[in-house]
Amino acid sequence: MVDTSEASATVAGSGDRIRTSGDSEVSTYLEIAEAREPGQLLTPAPEAPEAIVVLDYGSQFSMLITRRIREAGVYAELAPWDTPSEKLSHLKVKGFVLSGGPASVYDEGAPTLPPYVVASGLPVLGICYGMQLLAQSLGGRVAPASRREYGHAVITLSEPAHGLLHDLPATMPVWMSHADRIVELPPGFRSVAHSDDSPIAAMSNDTGCLGIQFHPEVVHTPQGSQLLRNFLFEVAGCSGDWTAANFIEESIRTTREQVGDGQVICALSGGVDSAVAATLVHAAVGDQLTCIFVDNGLLRAEEPERVVNTFRGHMSIDLRHIDAADRFLADLAEVTNPETKRIRIGETFIRVFEEQARGIGDVNYIVQGTTYPDVIESASSGTDATAKIKTHHNVGGLPKDMELSLIEPLRNLFKDEVRRVGKELGLPDEMVYRQPFPGPGLAIRVIGEVTRDKLDILRRADWIVMDEIKNAAVYYDLWQSFAVLTDTRTVGVQGDGRTYGFCIALRCVTAEDAMTADWARLPYDLLSVISRRIVNEVPEVNRVVYDITSKPPGTIEWE
Ligand code: XMP
Secondary structure, eight states: OOOOHHHHHOSTTSSSOOOETTTEEEEOHHHHHHHTTTTTTTTOOOOOHHHHHEESOOTTTTTHHHHHHHHHHHEEEETTTTTTTGGTTTTTEEEEOOOSSSTTTTSEEEEEEEHHHHHOOOEEEEEHHHHHHHHHEEEEEEEEEEEEEEEEEEEESSOOGGGGGTTOSSSEEEEEEEEEEEOOTTOOOOEEEEEESSSOOOEEOOSSSSEBBOOOOTTSSTTTHHHHHHHIIIIIIIOOOOOHHHHHHHHHHHHHHHTOOOOOEEEEOHHHHHHHHHHHHHHHHGGGGEEEEESOOOOOOTHHHHHHHIIIIIEEEEEEEEEEEEHHHHTTOOOOOOHHHHHHHHHHHHHHHHHHHHHOOSSSEOOOOOOOOHHHHHHHHHTTOOOOOOOOOOTTTOTTTHHHEOOOOTTTHHHHHHHHHHHTTTHHHHHHTTTOOTTTGGGTBSSOOHHHHHHHHHHHHHHHHHHHHTTOOOOOSEEEEEEEEEEEEEEEEOOOOOOOOEEEEEEEEEOTTTTSBBEOOOHHHHHHHHHHHHHHHHHEEEEEEEOOOOBTTSOOOOO
C-alpha cells in the first residue's frame, strides 16, 4: 500500500520523485503507471462493495458527481482529495473520479494527486481541475487560458466514439467553467474532443486515464449522464449492483450482526429519514426495536395522529407516543431568538427522550436517521471554515451520558436513495415522498415568541396551504411549501370595517437538496386561491405575501 502522507505534499509534474512504502526505491508517476498491476495497491476487505471513489478538490459540484454515479446504479463515495488509501479499504474500488476545484494546479500549495490513484492501475476520470491535475502529474503542462470558458460550449469529438465517448453524438453541448487549460498533453495521451476555445476538451490514454474539461454532472451537459455511464460500464467495468433491494438485504444482515439480541430504540420525528431508518431496523430485529415519538406541540395539524397511525397501524411497530407539548412550550416562553429556540427545543427533546428510554429498561442501541449529506458535512467541517448559518439539530441526538451504540443505516444514502429504500420497504407514498419538515417544527415558522395562540393561527393557515398545493397537484414538484406567521400586523378592510391582523408569508421552493433553492413560480390563480382562503378562513389574518427570495441569499425557513 502506498504511503500517501510522505508523497502527497511534493507531487507536481512527472519529473517529481515520489516514494512508495515497502519499497525504498524512488519512482516517478510514469514509472509507477507503467509498472502497475490493476487493483494491486488497494486491497479491499472481503465483503467490500464495488465502488467509485470521487476525490473532492473543492468543486461545488462534487456531491452532485457522486449522486449522478449512484443514479447510474454504481455505489460512489466522496472523499477529500488527501484521503490516505488505507481509508478506502472498506471499498472494492473500481475507479476514481477527480472533481473540479477552484485552485490552479500550478499554484503553490494547490491540492495534489495522491500517488495511489495512478499507481493502482484503475481507471481515472479527471473533471476540469481533476483533468488538469492528471495532465500535470503525468508529465503534461497546464497554463492560464487566453480566453476563459464559462457556460455553454459545443464540443466536437476528434475520433470515433468509443470507451468514454461511446454512443455520443459527434458534436454536443456541454457546460464549461475554467480559466486554465492543458497546453501540452502528457506522454501517451491524445486529445479526443475539442471546442472553439479548448483544443483539448477531452483527453485519453490507452490505459483508462481520462480527462474532460467540461462538467458532465450538471443538467446543462445533456449527454453528461451517458458519459458518466460510459466511464462506469465501458471503462471501469462496474456491474451496476447499487439497488435499493441489494442495499436493504445488506443492511438487514449487518444490523442483525451488530445488534445480536440487544434492545434498540429509535426516535421518530414523522420525517422520511427516521421513518425509513426505523422500518429498516424493524425488518432486521423486529420486536427488539421500540420507537419513541415525542410530540413537542410544534407539529402541523393532525401530524401526531398520522405518525401514530402509520407506524402502529400500517407497520405494526411498537411505538410510544409521548405528549410533551406543555414542557416544550414552557421552555420556549418569551424566547424570540431563532438559535435559542433551536437550542431549547434540542435540549428538551433529549431530556424527554432520555427519560422515556430509561423507562424501557436495558437498551443497548439507538437508531439515527443520519444521511450522507450530514456525514459529508461533518467530515469536511474540520478543514472547511464555512460560517455557521443555523444549528440544524438532528432530532434524536445521542444523549451524552447514555451509553448507547449508534445504528445509522442510512448514513451512506442521499435523500432520493432514502426514498427509494422506503418505497421498497413498503412504506406508504404519503410518508416516503413527504416534504421535509424541520426538527424545531413550527417554532421557527412563528416569527418571534411562540405561543399556543400563534401556533394555532399558523396551523390553520398552513393547512390551507397544504390543501391547495395538493389540490393543484404540485406538492411533489416542490421541495417545501408552507406558511410563516410573521410578527407584523397590518391594516385591512373586511366587510365595512377596519381590521388589524397578522400577515402570513407563503414560502414555496424548488430544490434538489436544501443547500440551494429557488422560489417556486406558482400559477397566479393558485396563489390567489391560497391568499383568499387564508384571509377568509383564518380571522386573525388579513394579509398574505409570497416570498420571492431564492437561497442564497435567503434561507428556506425564515428563522
Ligand atoms: P434553511 O432554512 O437553512 O433550511 O435554508 C434548509 C432545510 O433544513 C430545514 N431546517 C431544519 N431542519 N432542524 C432541522 O431538522 C433545523 O433547525 C432546521 N432549520 C431548517 C429546512 O426546513 C429546510 O428543509
